[in-house]
Amino acid sequence: MPRLDLVLTLIRAASREDIEGVKAAAEAMANEEVQLGHNRAADRIRTAIDGQKIVEPTLTRTGNGDAPEGLLVELPAKAGLDRLDLDDRSRSSLLALLTEQKQSGKLLKNGLSPRHKLLLSGPPGNGKTSVAEAVAHDLGYPLYVVSYGSLVGSLLGETNRRIESLFAQARRQPCVLFFDEFEAVGKERADKQETGEMKRAVASLLTQIDTLPSHVVAVAATNHPEMLDRAVWRRFEVKLVLDPPNYSRTIGFLVKQLDLDASLGLIQVLGQCFTNKSFAELKDFTLDVRRRAVLDDIDVHGSLRREIEMRFPELDWPTDDHRPDEAASKARPPKIVRKTERKKTKTSGKQDV
Known part of the structure; x- marks a missing residue:
């Protein structure tokens, strides 16, 4: 049975007449069925999408006509965890996450979801981006970096719509979704200097993170953890601090x-x-x-x-x-x-x- 969050995502996309969003949610359902070993169910879902013809996702386009291109930028993932210098705790936690992702079908069959939300903090220059690349490399997933320049809009509600489009794109296939300098979009809503538009954007972002399917690994990195909204922290199952080397x-x-x-x-x-x-x-x-x-x-x-x-x-x-x-x-x-x-x-x- 498809997960409730994917069903709700499908309903919301249909209510907005967001055809690309509907396809993305349906494709995510199909991927979950494949992980459960239900290949026939996955084929039926895909057949219902567009008459047995699978449309390859274009990650530079969005589901909303008024949203700009380039919300996600693909980066090469050249090296795995074995090439990184990590402390024992960080390496152990990351290896556990990779194991859960690689054996996600086994977990899903037993009513469990693999962890797929990772928050990295620490001073700049200590491997946060490299960890995101390594996770993508070791899973064989594409690595997509969120482009904040294309994400934040000036009109009322524009940023929210773009956030929805971004996550609709990411849901289409297994991938690593990387938010660098996450404090730029996940900033504390109690900050009096923040506008109402940005506070609504943070709320929308948290909702989208909550409903991400487990085949999308979200990695957020910040040099300023004290600036993050308090509600952000509990969204991430794995939290690591990457300190300078001793x-x-x-x-x-x-x-x-x-x-x-x-x-x-x-x-x-x-x-x-x-x-x-x-x-x-x-x-x-x-x-x-x-x-x-x-x-x-x-x-x-x-x-x-x-x-x-x-x-x-x-x-x-x-x-x-x-x-x-x-x-x-x-x-x-x-x-x-x-x-x-x-x-x-x-x-x-x-x-x-």
């Missing part, structure tokens, strides 16, 4: 990107310099090192030394490349010595003599 994860990232020994003194001290910096900053640094190595015709180790001497001229970098206690160095960062401190130490030593 010392050990910084070391691991540098070693992996530069293919160097973790016991190198340069790597150890550099790990402390970059601790709590974003992964984006770390990535930029390692790319600079690799570019310098190619352009200067030197190995990565030599390029690394040149790059850090240029970026951190005030630090006294170790001359001995390998630290004796490798295990301890991974767990406990070495002390950074500044050149001014080294000079003071030498001066004080002479005075004692």
Whole structure:
């Protein structure tokens, strides 16, 4: 039996004479029947849509004639979760979500729905967009990013209609629907500076999220979780905070990107310099090192030394490349010595003599 939310979506689309919305809801029902193993029922639904001819969805068009094109922009999903540096809790939660999606038919047969709403928060540059791409990659789903420039309209009720069109498009097939900077559309309605139109838009957005079929994985990302409407939080079944890497994860990232020994003194001290910096900053640094190595015709180790001497001229970098206690160095960062401190130490030593 089709889920009640899909039936209601179909009724609402029909009442608006939204033909594309009707087709989208019916196609979503057919997809759910396929996941349940009811292929004959799915065929009957699709036959009823348009006489046995399945119309391929065009994601740059909408169900409402007054809504603009380009509400959804497809992005390539090039890498899976195995390529991302994640903390154990985040990786475990994401793997569980992927497992539920891949075995959704088994869950649906037992009256359960797979989780499909993911909220990511944390400082910028720590992998929120990469997680959305990885989820799409590992599920084999297309990744669609919401275009806020096309979504928000200036006329009364226009944004609501576009939100409905956007979700009607997304329901047509299994996909990952990505809302970057989600606070732009999910902002707290108690904010006195927000207009009535935007508050209505938030209410419409929450309703649409509630009625998403389980084959649409909604991923929302925000750098400002404090700005989100309180009702937004309970809509998402999985909530993850992606923080900047600590010392050990910084070391691991540098070693992996530069293919160097973790016991190198340069790597150890550099790990402390970059601790709590974003992964984006770390990535930029390692790319600079690799570019310098190619352009200067030197190995990565030599390029690394040149790059850090240029970026951190005030630090006294170790001359001995390998630290004796490798295990301890991974767990406990070495002390950074500044050149001014080294000079003071030498001066004080002479005075004692």
